[in-house]
Amino acid sequence: MVYPVNYGFVPGTLAPDGHPMDVYVLDGSEPLDRCEATVIAIVRRRDDVEDKLVAVLDPGFAWDSAAITTAVDFQERYFDSWIELP
Template identity: 40%
Template sequence: MWLNDMDDLSQYTQYLGQDLYVKIDRPKGSNHPRLDFIYETNYGFLPGTKAGDGHEIDVWVLEQETPLSEFNGTCVAVIVRKDDDENKLVVANRRLSKERILEETKFVEGYYDTEVILLPETD
């Protein structure tokens, strides 16, 4: 049984394909505030939203080589954490494969039982 049910997933999947503004509070190369690891990619949140933990919805910003403080891009996927109470959006400038998303986020998401929901293909 997932901690997230399908009704809760719509809170995240509604953003698939949308252009989003992301505020980055943990830039690539920064230390996690409590745990012993360095962010290998930019990580932030979607201002004005609320996730399962009571904070804004978290966002991985992928395929950016430099640390950022903000980013505008397209929501290309949702990382569903089956064993946690919140999920993560994935924002980038282009579509990415599940394998690429998992590779770029494995330093954190590798500790969770996850599934990646990709932006559906269009004709």
């Protein structure tokens, strides 16, 4: 499966499901093996135990809730979720 955004996990973290925290990295145009990114939001899920981090490579580019929702909809459409901004 090809995801429209980079999707992976944060090493050294632990989510409620016992696995590392998952993260969407929104502004990478190329697939990434590893990166340093800035967390800008959290996707909260009402119907799943695991929230998802949302990060960007360039913290100078502003993402609003609507843009984040559009970017992660390929997966989040299957869950009852919302975007939490800082």
